[in-house]
Amino acid sequence: MPYKFATRAIHAGQEADPATGAIMTPIYQTSTYKQRYPGEHKGYEYSRGTNPTRKALEDCLASLENGKYGLVFASGMAATDCVLRLLKPGDEVLTGDDLYGGSYRIFTKVYADYGIKFRFVDTSNVEAIREAITEKTTLIWIETPTNPTLQLADLEAIGRIAKSASIRYVVDNTFASPYLQNPLDMGADIVMHSATKYINGHSDVVMGALVMNDVELYKRLRFYYNTCGATPGPQDSFLTLRGIKTLHLRMKTHCENARKVAEFLKIHPRIETIYWPGFETHKGHEIAKRQMRDFGAVVSIVLKDADLEETFRIASRFKLFAIAESLGGVESMVNHSATMSHGSMTKEERERVGVVDNMLRLSVGIEDADDLVEDLRQALG
């Protein structure tokens, strides 16, 4: 029997240090490794390609995503970039119209210049995906739940489409974390993470990850990883490993707190719309119930009768929710999506996917839920 999630979060990929018995994986702060004889080494040659601290993290993450192989990167965007290197001019990528702003930016402002075409569809609509596939489609890139309106994509249904058309299928699992959702089990070929968010969870590291099962795909991605070189150092790898040890505990509290916050906001007179997959009225609720273990801790709100200025004023009244880019840390954060995470989209593109000027995205932390609700109460007035 494989160990359960919490046990793997603490032990997978991690053995006591053979040299000293140290329980914690040491920070192997070294760029290179002494060889006994030219070409005779212990599996480590140069730290761009391999480092023992980083390897422990990669093995742990692979285990948590029910995958065979893990690769970690200096950021989530570096992980995304590595996947996009699989593409050739003329290829088409099918992706969501409600994407993380940085993904949208690398697609449209970097890879589009290399002759790769990106089609943006509503990925909560499986038929829209099926219809948008052409003979040139070689990659499907899905985010679920999406940022910031938390739309759900049916991972298994998309997996079946991708498989029947032999299209590579990638899922950005950042918002759910491996604790809530495991896309490889639902047909994905690659799971991508911004480990900066829930996986590390302490807002002190920027880190990305890919997990997969196919050995040939792993070898190809590992080739780009070593060749292009956006690999993280051992300090950050150590911190992320340390963060992961409490991933299950943090996620449980994140989700509990989010429910309390969402329930308070849902009936608040200053709220026009609230997005949270845990509500039965949320469009993707049934899919979320089926493919996630809980509903996550990102809650987005649209303020009633508030212009940009009033929205900013409310955001600046929070005492606990910090105005910040990012999410998934132990501390609560509030993000103004239109000017922050989605700042690289035009106003028109943003509004088409519901990112209006009077929207705020909350990343509910693991402080006491009563204090968080009180903070929202005072800020909303």
Ligand SMILES: *Cc1c(COP(=O)(O)O)cnc(C)c1O
């Ligand atoms: C933050 C984020 C990324 C980018 O990751 P970085 O670690 O910031 O480079 C990608 N996708 C999603 C959904 C994110 O939230």
